[in-house]
Amino acid sequence: MIRGKKHRPTLVVALLIAMVSWLGLAATPASAAPPPAAPNSVTITGDGVAAPLIIRAEGDQEIFAAVLDQVGWLRGTGQTSSPAAGDLGPKFVVTVLIDDAPKQAYDLYPLAKGGPRAFRPAKQPDGGRVAPAWFFGRLSMSETLQAAGVPLPAQTNVVNGGIGGGERVIREDSLTPGKDLGQMLTDLRGLLLLNGAVVVAITICLAGIALLVRRRTR
Missing domain, CATH: 1.20.5 (Single alpha-helices involved in coiled-coils or other helix-helix interfaces)
Known part of the structure; x- marks a missing residue:
C-alpha cells in the first residue's frame, strides 16, 4: 500500500x-x-501600349508598389455607378501576378471626366468571379501609370494619393506667401494689443477687488 x-x-x-x-x-x-504568397509583379496593357509593360518587385520596387497601390484597395461594392462610356477616356488594364501567375485584373481610366476611375471586372484571370464594381480612382493614377511607361500627357498640380478627380486642388494665388505678409503682421499686432488690453483690464479688476476686501476687513 x-x-x-x-x-x-x-x-x-x-x-x-x-x-x-x-x-x-x-x-x-x-x-x-506559411503566410499566403504576396504579389510580386504587375502588367499594364491598354490604349497606346504597344507591348505589355511588366513591372517586377525585385526590379523596380518603388514603381511596383505605386502601381499595386492603385488597385490593391479596390474591394467591396464600389463607390459610384457606371459612368458614360464617352466620359472615360483611354483604358488601361492592370493585372496582378503572384509567381508569374495572373490573379486579379482591374481597368483604370486615368483621364476620365471628373477624375480618375477604376473598374473591377466580374471575370478574373485566375478563373474566379467577383461582383463588378466602379470606384473613384486615386488622384495619382495618371502620374503612376506614366512613371510605369504608359504614354500619357503630363499632369501637374495634382495632390498625390487620396481618392477623387484629378483637377487642381490648391489655388495658384494661395501659393504666394509673401503677398499678404503686411496684412498678416498687421493682424498679429492687433492681436497682441488686444491681449495686452485684456491683461490690463483683469489686473484693474483684481486690484479693485483687493481694495474692496481690505476696506471691509478693517
Whole structure:
C-alpha cells in the first residue's frame, strides 16, 4: 500500500507532461502555417501600349508598389455607378501576378471626366468571379501609370494619393506667401494689443477687488 502511494505523484506528473506535449503538438500546425504568397509583379496593357509593360518587385520596387497601390484597395461594392462610356477616356488594364501567375485584373481610366476611375471586372484571370464594381480612382493614377511607361500627357498640380478627380486642388494665388505678409503682421499686432488690453483690464479688476476686501476687513 505504501509503495503504491509513492508512485501516485510520479504518475500525475507524467500525465501532466503528456497533456502539455499533446497540446503543443496540436498547436504546431496552425502556428507553422506559411503566410499566403504576396504579389510580386504587375502588367499594364491598354490604349497606346504597344507591348505589355511588366513591372517586377525585385526590379523596380518603388514603381511596383505605386502601381499595386492603385488597385490593391479596390474591394467591396464600389463607390459610384457606371459612368458614360464617352466620359472615360483611354483604358488601361492592370493585372496582378503572384509567381508569374495572373490573379486579379482591374481597368483604370486615368483621364476620365471628373477624375480618375477604376473598374473591377466580374471575370478574373485566375478563373474566379467577383461582383463588378466602379470606384473613384486615386488622384495619382495618371502620374503612376506614366512613371510605369504608359504614354500619357503630363499632369501637374495634382495632390498625390487620396481618392477623387484629378483637377487642381490648391489655388495658384494661395501659393504666394509673401503677398499678404503686411496684412498678416498687421493682424498679429492687433492681436497682441488686444491681449495686452485684456491683461490690463483683469489686473484693474483684481486690484479693485483687493481694495474692496481690505476696506471691509478693517
